[in-house]
Amino acid sequence: GAVVSQHPSRVICKSGTSVKIECRSLDFQATTMFWYRQFPKQSLMLMATSNEGSKATYEQGVEKDKFLINHASLTLSTLTVTSAHPEDSSFYICSAFGLAGHTGELFFGEGSRLTVL
C-alpha cells in the first residue's frame, strides 16, 4: 500500500525558533497533501491542504504566515512553524490519498510531536 513518511517524529525547540516538518509520499505521487494538528484527547483538526506547485489552502483560523507550507514536488510537502510558542506544542500529522485518489484511503504519516519550551 501507499506509504507516507513524516520527519522528525519528535522535536523540542525553544520559544521563538522555527521548526520544519517534512512529509513524503514514498511510493506514489501526491498532488495534494493534508496537514492536521491534534491536541491531546481531541480529534484531528485540518490546518491546510497542500497543493503541488501552488499555494496551500488554509482552514479558517489558521495563520498562513505562522504555518508555512511548501509543496515543491509531487512527493514532498513541508510545514514550517515559524516563531514557535508553547501554545503551538501539538501533534502534527500529514496525509495524502493513495494511488486510488478520491476513491481510496487516506494514508497518514507517523506524526510529529512538537514541544515548544
Next chain:
Amino acid sequence: GQNIDQPTEMTATEGAIVQINCTYQTSGFNGLFWYQQHAGEAPTFLSYNVLDGLEEKGRFSSFLSRSKGYSYLLLKELQMKDSASYLCAVRDSNYQLIWGAGTKLIIKP
C-alpha cells in the same frame, strides 16, 4: 453546519463484540472512513464505505446507511490491543474530510 457524532467513550470485555456508532450530517456524501488511533500515534485506516451495506474485513466490519446518515464499526473477538480511539470521517461534496471527535474504546480483561 456539518456534524459527525460518535460516543466519547465505550468499554468492552476481551473476547466480546462491540459496536461503535457514527451519525453524520454533511453537505453531500462521498464516502465514510473509519480509522483506528492508538495514543500518541497517527491514525491507521480500517475501512471505507461508499455504498449502503456491510463491509467485512476480518474481525472488523463497517456498515453504512446513507439514507439514515448512519454508520457503525463492529469489532469482534476483542483483544487488548484493540484499546484505542476510533475515528469516523465523512467526505463531503467538496471532497473535504469531516472528522468525528473519536470514540475511546477501553478493553477490560
